Amino acid sequence: MSGHKVGVLRGSWLTYLLVGLVTLVSVFPLYYTVVMASHTNAEMAAGTPPLLPSLSIVDNVKKALELAPLNHGLINSLIVSGAITAGTVALCTLAGFAFAKLRFRGSNLLLGICIATMMVPLQMGVIPLYMLMARLGLAGHLSAVILPSLCTAFGVFFMRQYIASAVPDDLIEAAYMDGAGPLRVFLSVVVPAARPAMAVLAMLTFLTAWNDFFWPIIVLSTQNPTIQVSFQSLATGYAPQQSIIMAGTLYGTVPVLVVFALLGRQIVGGIMQGAVKG
Amino acid sequence: MTVASPSAVAAPPASTTRRAGHSHLPGRRIAYLYVLPFFVVFAAFSVYPWLATAWVSLHDTRLSTYHQSNWIGLENYHNLFTNKFFWNAFRNTITIGIISTVPQLCMALGIAHLLNYRLRGRTFFRVAILMPYATSLAAATVIFAELFDPKLGLVNWLLHAGHLPTVDWQGSKWPAQVAVSAIVTWRWTGYNALIYLAGMQAISADLYEAAAMDGAGRWRQFLHVTLPGLRPTILFTIVVSTIGAAQLFGEPLLYHNGLPDGGTQNQYQTLGLLMYQQGWTNDRLGLASATAWTMFLIIVLAVGLNLYLARRRVRRDGGHRRRMTLAAAAPEVSAR
Numbered sequence: 277m278s279g280h281k282v283g284v285l286r287g288s289w290l291t292y293l294l295v296g297l298v299t300l301v302s303v304f305p306l307y308y309t310v311v312m313a314s315h316t317n318a319e320m321a322a323g324t325p326p327l328l329p330s331l332s333i334v335d336n337v338k339k340a341l342e343l344a345p346l347n348h349g350l351i352n353s354l355i356v357s358g359a360i361t362a363g364t365v366a367l368c369t370l371a372g373f374a375f376a377k378l379r380f381r382g383s384n385l386l387l388g389i390c391i392a393t394m395m396v397p398l399q400m401g402v403i404p405l406y407m408l409m410a411r412l413g414l415a416g417h418l419s420a421v422i423l424p425s426l427c428t429a430f431g432v433f434f435m436r437q438y439i440a441s442a443v444p445d446d447l448i449e450a451a452y453m454d455g456a457g458p459l460r461v462f463l464s465v466v467v468p469a470a471r472p473a474m475a476v477l478a479m480l481t482f483l484t485a486w487n488d489f490f491w492p493i494i495v496l497s498t499q500n501p502t503i504q505v506s507f508q509s510l511a512t513g514y515a516p517q518q519s520i521i522m523a524g525t526l527y528g529t530v531p532v533l534v535v536f537a538l539l540g541r542q543i544v545g546g547i548m549q550g551a552v553k554g
Numbered sequence: 555m556t557v558a559s560p561s562a563v564a565a566p567p568a569s570t571t572r573r574a575g576h577s578h579l580p581g582r583r584i585a586y587l588y589v590l591p592f593f594v595v596f597a598a599f600s601v602y603p604w605l606a607t608a609w610v611s612l613h614d615t616r617l618s619t620y621h622q623s624n625w626i627g628l629e630n631y632h633n634l635f636t637n638k639f640f641w642n643a644f645r646n647t648i649t650i651g652i653i654s655t656v657p658q659l660c661m662a663l664g665i666a667h668l669l670n671y672r673l674r675g676r677t678f679f680r681v682a683i684l685m686p687y688a689t690s691l692a693a694a695t696v697i698f699a700e701l702f703d704p705k706l707g708l709v710n711w712l713l714h715a716g717h718l719p720t721v722d723w724q725g726s727k728w729p730a731q732v733a734v735s736a737i738v739t740w741r742w743t744g745y746n747a748l749i750y751l752a753g754m755q756a757i758s759a760d761l762y763e764a765a766a767m768d769g770a771g772r773w774r775q776f777l778h779v780t781l782p783g784l785r786p787t788i789l790f791t792i793v794v795s796t797i798g799a800a801q802l803f804g805e806p807l808l809y810h811n812g813l814p815d816g817g818t819q820n821q822y823q824t825l826g827l828l829m830y831q832q833g834w835t836n837d838r839l840g841l842a843s844a845t846a847w848t849m850f851l852i853i854v855l856a857v858g859l860n861l862y863l864a865r866r867r868v869r870r871d872g873g874h875r876r877r878m879t880l881a882a883a884a885p886e887v888s889a890r
Contacts, residue, residue, distance in 0.1 A: 285772075287671035295668050299682040302744055306685060308708065309697050320706040366623075367591045373587035386589065393600065395853055398803035399846040401603030403610060403839050407620055408603070424599035427592045458584045487690035489804045494834070497606050511696075511811055518700050529693045536688040540681030542872045547745065548752035 306533070313337075313522035320518065333523060340524030345498065349506030349528065352483060356492075356502055357485040360425045364481045365474050367427035372435025373466050377448060377494050387436070390429045398490050409495055420495045421502065431477055434542060435548060438473035439466060462491055476546030479539060503528045595883045611843035620839065630844035633683035640845070641819055642850075643828040646731065650806075650824060651799030654735035659791055662743050663784075666750035667776065680751075683744035695737050695808035708725050727821040730809075736821050737805045742798075746791050754780060787865045793857055800853045801826050 301391075314333035315326050340346065374380070375387050388445070405424065406415065409427055414420040451461045489504045496502060498509050510516070510524040536543065611630055615623040634640050660861045667720030686694065701707050702723035710720040723733045757779065777801060781788075803826030806816050814831035816823025822832075825845060 285667075285671050287673045291668055291671050291673065295665075295673065295679050296784055298665050298668070298744075299679055300796070302683045302686050305697050305701065305740065306689065306696075308701070310698075312700055317706060324814060325708060325711050349563060371592040374585040374858075378585035380585040383585070383678070386593070390592075390596075395797060395857060396600075396604060397797070397826070397846070397849050399801060399803070399826055400850055401600060403833055403843055403846075404603040404606030405599060407606075408599075421569075424595070426595050429596070429605075432592055462588075478567045483688060487688075487692075489691050504690055507692050508812060518703070521696060522700065524697050525693045529689060531683065532690075533688055536685070537681065540684065541677050543688075544677070544680045544684060544748060545750050548755075554824065 282387075304536075306529075309522050309526050309529075311374055313519055313526050316519055317517060332519075333526075336517075336519045336523035337527050340520045344509035344519065344524050345501060345506050346503065346524055346528050349501045349503035350531065352418055352501060353432050353503040356421050359418075359422045360485040361478050361482045363422070363426035364428055364431045366477050367436045368431030368477065369439075369467065369470055369474055370462065371427070371432045373462060373470075375432065375436040376440035377443065377445065377466075387433070390432055402491065402494055406493075406494060414501055415495055416497055418496075418500070418502075420473050420491050421488075424491070425488075428481070431481065434477055435470065435473060439470050442473070445467045459538050475542070476549065479543050479546060482548075483532070483536070483543070523547060555887070568621065587781075595730060596776060607846050608838055611847055613840050615840040615843070616837050617839060622661055623840070626840070630840045632837060633841060634818065634844050634848065639820065639823070639828060642817070642824075643823050643825045645820055645825045646816065647800060647802065647826075650731050650735055650802060650822065651796070654738040654802075655792075655795040655799055658739040658743050658747060659788070659795065662746035662791075663738075663750055663788075665743065665747040666754055667750050667780070669747065670754045680748065683747060685744075685747045686741045691737075691741070691804040692808060695805050698733065698737045698740070699809055699811075702736075724810075725821075727817075727819070728853075729820045730817055734802075734805050734809050737809070738799075738802070742795075749791060750787060753784045757783035785864075789860070791858055796856050796860060797853055800856060802828065802829055820865045825852075 310329045310333065311326055312320065313336055314330040319326060375383060409415045409420040414423075447465055447469070448461055451465045456464070487504065488502075492502045492505050493508070496505050498505060501508075507525060507528060510521045577634060586594075610623075612622040614626050614629075667682065669676065673679065685823070689697075702709050703723055704710060704720070704724060707723070709723065713720050721729045723729045761779045761783070762775055765779050770778060779885060800826045806822045806824050806827050807814055807830070809818055809822070814827050814835055816827050826849070829842045829845040832838045832845060
C-alpha cells in the first residue's frame with residue numbers, strides 16, 4: 277500500500293477541495309453532536325442554530341450518566357469485545373492454519389460451507405438462539421453475547437488466505453523435520469508469521485463487536501447492558517432533552533473514536549489488504 | 555501483506571495448497587482437531603438456530619408455549635404472504651435498499667478515484683472518511699435523528715435558510731426513507747471507497763500508460779481501464795450491500811425511538827423490523843420465523859440474480875469469468 281506508483285497523477289486544487297468536502301461530510305455530524313450536546317431544545321430551535329459547543333456539555337454528560345448506565349455499559353462492552361476478539365483471533369488462526377496448510381478429507385467442502393454462511397441474515401437464528409440462552413440460564417448475561425461470536429466464518433477465511441501465502445511450506449516442514457509436534461509448529465512457526473494478519477483481524481473484530489447492536493438488544497437488558505444497549509435508557513422518560521441524549525451518546529462513542537484515530541492507519545491498511553488479498 | 559492479485563477478493567490461491575510436497579505435513583486427524591472449535595461454535599450457535607427457526611416457522615409458537623406448540627404446516631407462510639404488512643415491509647426493504655446503496659456505491663467510486671491521486675496527508679483523509687464506519691449504528695442513528703428533526707434539526711434549518719420548503723423527515727414516507735438511507739450511506743460510503751481504492755491501486759500502471767499512448771484522456775482512462783479493472787470489486791460490493799440492505803434493522807428501529815413499527819404509518823418498516831415486531835412485540839414466534847426464512851430466500855435470490863447478471867455481462871464482453879467469494883464481506887454484513 278505504501279510508495280507511489282509511477283504515473284500516478286498529483287492531485288490538483290480541485291482534488292483537494294473535493295476530498296476536503298468529503299472529509300467535512302464524514303466528520304461534521306460527529307462535531308455537531310458536541311454542539312447539540314451543549315445546547316437545550318430551545319436554543320437549538322432558535323432562528324440561527326448554534327455552531328459552537330459550550331461548557332454546559334459537562335452538566336449534560338452528568339445528567340446523562342444519572343439517566344443511563346453508561347459506565348456500566350462501557351465496562352461491559354470492553355469485557356465482551358475483548359473476549360470476542362481474543363477468542364476469534366485464537367480460534368480463527370488455528371482453523372485458518374488447518375485450511376491453509378493441512379490436507380484433510382472434506383476441507384474444501386467445509387471451507388465452502390463456511391464462506392456460504394456469510395449470506396445468512398442475522399434474523400435467521402435469533403429466536404431459537406434466545407431460547408437456547410434462556411434454557412442455559414444465560415439470557416441477560418454477557419456470555420450470551422460472547423459465545424456465538426467466539427469465532428467467525430470471515431475470520432477463518434481471512435486467516436486462511438493470509439497463512440496460505442505468507443507462511444512458506446518449507447518453514448513448516450523444516451520444523452517437523454526437527455521433531456516439533458503440531459502444536460509446537462503452530463505456536464512457534466505459524467503464529468509469529470501470521471502476526472500482522474492477526475492484528476488486523478483483532479482490530480476489525482473488536483470494532484464490530486463494540487458496535488454490535490442486534491443480538492445484544494435482544495438478549496441483554498438495560499440492567500446489564502453493553503454500551504449500545506445502554507443508549508436506550510437515554511431517550512426514556514417524559515419529554516426527553518436532546519442535549520442529554522446527545523451528551524450520553526457522545527460519552528459512549530468518544531472512547532472508541534479515540535482508539536480508532538490512534539490506530540486509524542493500521543485499520544485503513546487492514547481493510548484495504550482484506551479487499552485485495554487474493 | 556502484499557497486493558497479490560488485481561481481482562479483489564478473488565479465488566483463493568489454490569495452487570499453494572494443491573502443490574505436491576505436503577508429505578511431511580501432519581496427518582489428517584490433527585487438522586480436524588484444529589477446525590473443531592470453530593465448527594462446534596458454529597454448529598451450536600448458528601446451524602442449530604437456523605434449522606430450529608425453520609421448525610418453529612411450521613408451528614403456532616408463543617414464548618410461553620415454546621416447547622409444546624402446535625404443528626400448523628405452512629400456515630404461517632400463507633398468513634405472511636396474504637398480509638399487507640409483509641408486502642409493505644417487502645416494498646420498503648427494496649426501496650430503502652436502492653436509495654441507500656446505489657448513490658452510496660457511486661459516491662464511493664468517485665471518492666476512491668479522488669483518493670487515488672497523489673495527495674499530501676492522504677492517511678489523514680483516509681482515516682477521516684472512515685470515522686463514520688467506527689461510529690456505532692446506535693450512535694449514528696441517534697445523531698441523524700436529531701439532524702433530521704422537523705423542528706430542531708439542522709437539515710430543515712438549512713432548507714429554511716435557503717428559502718426552500720421544510721420537510722417532515724419523520725412522518726412523510728419518502729423523506730423518512732431518504733433519512734434512514736442517509737444514515738446507512740454516511741456510515742458505509744468511506745468503507746466502500748477504501749475497498750475501491752485498494753482495487754484501483756492493484757490495476758497495473760502499464761494499462762494506464764498504454765491508454766495514454768493511445769490518446770485516451772483521464773475520463774476515457776477511467777471508463778476503459780479503471781472500471782473494467784474494478785469489475786470484480788464492484789460486483790463484490792454490490793453483493794455485500796444487497797445482503798446488508800435485505801436485513802436492515804437497527805437504523806429504522808432507532809430512527810423511531812426504538813419502536814419496531816417503522817413510523818406511525820409503517821412508512822419505513824423493513825422486513826427485519828417486521829420480524830422483530832412479530833416475534834418480540836406480538837409474541838408470534840412462528841410467524842416471525844417464517845419471515846426470517848423468507849428473508850433468507852430473498853437474499854439468496856437477490857445475490858443469485860446479481861451474480862447471474864454479472865456473469866452474463868462478462869460473457870457477452872468476452873472477458874474471463876472470475877470466481878468470487880465473500881471475503882471482506884463479514885465485517886460489513888455482521889456490523890449492520
